[in-house]
Amino acid sequence: FxxxxxxxxxxxxxxxxxxxxxxxxxxxxxxxxxxxxxxxxxxxxxxxxxxxxxxxxxxxxxxxxxxxxxxxxxxxxxxxxxxxxxxxxxxxxxxxxxxxxxxxxxxxxxxxxxxxxxxxxxxSPWNIAAEFDVDMSFSSEEISSMLKEYAGEHGLEIDILQLSQEIYKYSSGYPYLVSSICKIIDEKLEKDWTSKGIQKAISKLLEESNTLFDDLIKNVENHSDISELLHSILIDDAEITYNPDHSTLSKSFMYGIIKKDEMNKVAISNKIFEIRLYNYYSAQLEISKYSNFKPYAPSYKYFDEKGILDMSKVLLRFQDFIQGNYSDKDGKFYERQGRLLLIAFIKPIINGHGFYYVESQHSYERRSDLIISYGEKEYILELKVWYGEKYHEEGLEQLATYLKSRGQKEGYLAVFNFNKKKEFTSAWREVRGKRIFEVML
Structure with missing residues (x-):
């Protein structure tokens, strides 16, 4: 008008x-x-x-x-x-x-x-409204209550406690995400009420185009400062204290993209948003001049005769990719995007049959754990930056402890070393009874 x-x-x-x-x-x-x-x-x-x-x-x-x-x-x-x-x-x-x-x-x-x-x-032409400070998200207990009612109506015996905790872990109780996961399992996955079923439902959900995800990406694309913030959180493992007076932080919080944890640190609102954003950023990387993955495509034999994914082969192939594509002049880019490159490299390999998410561990080491499910097997792939031999050995000990907590015998360690004189090494290591495949990138 x-x-x-x-x-x-x-x-x-x-x-x-x-x-x-x-x-x-x-x-x-x-x-x-x-x-x-x-x-x-x-x-x-x-x-x-x-x-x-x-x-x-x-x-x-x-x-x-x-x-x-x-x-x-x-x-x-x-x-x-x-x-x-x-x-x-x-x-x-x-x-x-x-x-x-x-x-x-x-x-x-x-x-x-x-x-x-x-x-x-x-x-603010209309700033009269009273404060409305109500948490609209579901708790794990509320999800459990809904699953209990559902199971009773359908005569199902399911592990309600485990499933409610799993759904909450990925959704942080966001109502639309909770209901979407449950709806997909009920209607499209033949009521596969298992941890694998939840992962399959999330994979299907992430393939959808809906107003929630559309708004998420629209806000990232329309606000370069928000995009830079999210890149810092997701890719750089930046530890940022929330401040309501910082326009980018308050705007991102307002849009529901970030949240404050119990230490008042900034985090992505939920793991499903995280995965969607990783997919978005890695897709941008895949179509850029910096990621010629074609010679290293999934047709390469990353699987054994039983169809089991060999993660050591994936990492060695990625190491070949880095050696063949990144010269000293690309060092700045590689240092900034290295871990995103690895995610972009792995995604097509597990696409359609696998699932991944990232667990960030804020510390001086800037660690992230890439958790990958493929078939019946789970792979723990730790991503970390090289800060010297002492910190590296401590990191191996921490990974061994983490593997024990998840009941895993083997793990994988991708070390991003941005020193120009580094050697591209790889080896299996025995650490506190755990086998760890380590690759220097």
């Missing part, structure tokens, strides 16, 4: 059409006695009179607010509604009992998009 006149007349027209569909004859007769408003002042009077003759209180629901807030006319409209609401509280005017704004992440963050990027500032 380019003018007040167009906006006001269109608003009244839509209001009338809505009443016609509901056959509100008394309210429709009101329109026959009134001129169509041509300005916001006239629209304000029109709405006051409309509410006055209405039977009962009137609530105005406005949808798609984020999208409409790109137009200054709409922001003027919100400003008018705000003034009317305040005047009504003082008994000076008649207005809507409430105005509900839907399709908006946080009204205080509507921006005047008509200004230049440097001039943009927070705009």
């Amino acid at each position: 380019s003018t007040d006149k167009n906006f006001c007349s269109s608003f009244v027209y839509l209001l009338k059409k809505s009443l016609e569909s509901q056959k509100k004859e008394k309210l429709l007769s009101f329109f026959e006695t009134r001129f169509v408003p041509q300005s916001f002042i006239e629209l304000s009077t029109f709405l006051s009179d409309f509410v006055r003759i209405s039977e009962g209180e009137v609530v105005l629901l406005i949808d798609e607010v984020d999208r409409a807030s790109n137009f200054s006319i709409f922001l003027q409209f919100l400003g008018m509604l705000r003034s009317k609401y305040l005047n009504q509280l003082e008994g000076l005017e008649v207005s809507f009992q409430s105005v509900v704004l839907a399709g908006v992440h946080d009204i205080k963050n509507i921006k005047l998009s008509l200004r230049s990027e440097e001039e943009k500032q927070y705009n």
Whole structure:
């Protein structure tokens, strides 16, 4: 809407059409006695009179607010509604009992998009709303309760405690993700209520295009600062303390992309978002000039005659890829993207039959554990940066302890060494009764 006149007349027209569909004859007769408003002042009077003759209180629901807030006319409209609401509280005017704004992440963050990027500032034409601090996510116990009810209705015997904890581990209780996982298992996976079934459901969910994932990626692509923040968290294992005064952090928190952990550190909201973002960033890398994976494609024999994935072959092949594709001039890029390259390399190999997620371990070593499930086997692949022999040996001990905690006899260690004179070595190591295949990258 380019003018007040167009906006006001269109608003009244839509209001009338809505009443016609509901056959509100008394309210429709009101329109026959009134001129169509041509300005916001006239629209304000029109709405006051409309509410006055209405039977009962009137609530105005406005949808798609984020999208409409790109137009200054709409922001003027919100400003008018705000003034009317305040005047009504003082008994000076008649207005809507409430105005509900839907399709908006946080009204205080509507921006005047008509200004230049440097001039943009927070705009809050409707800042009256009371604080609404309610955790809408499900706890593991609440998921357990839902599964118990479901199992009872369908006569199923399932490990409710384990399944509820697994679903929560990946979803952090995000309602849409919880319900989607359960729906996929129930309707598309023949009620495979197992840990593998949950992983299969998540894989199918991640293949979908839905508004939740669309909004996630849209916010990353539309905000370079958010993209840089997420890259730091996901790829660099950056440890960042949450600060509500930092615009990028508060914006990412507002969009539901990040959360605060118990130590007030920033983390991605849930593991499903993490995997989606890893997939997004690795896909960008795959189509760039830096990742010619074709000679190392999945057709290479990464599997034995029984179809079991040989992770040592995968890592050795990736080592060949690094040696063959990264010269000293690419060092900066490799240091920045090395671990993402490994994820992008592995994804096509396990695609369709495997599942992965990342467990970050914040420490001086910047460790991440890439957990890969393929077939009936789980692979623990630790990714770490080389900080010298002492820290490296300590890291091997930590990995052995981690393998024990997960009941694994073997593990894998990918060490990213950015020294120019490094040697590309590989070897099996025995550490505290665990076999660890170590590869220097």
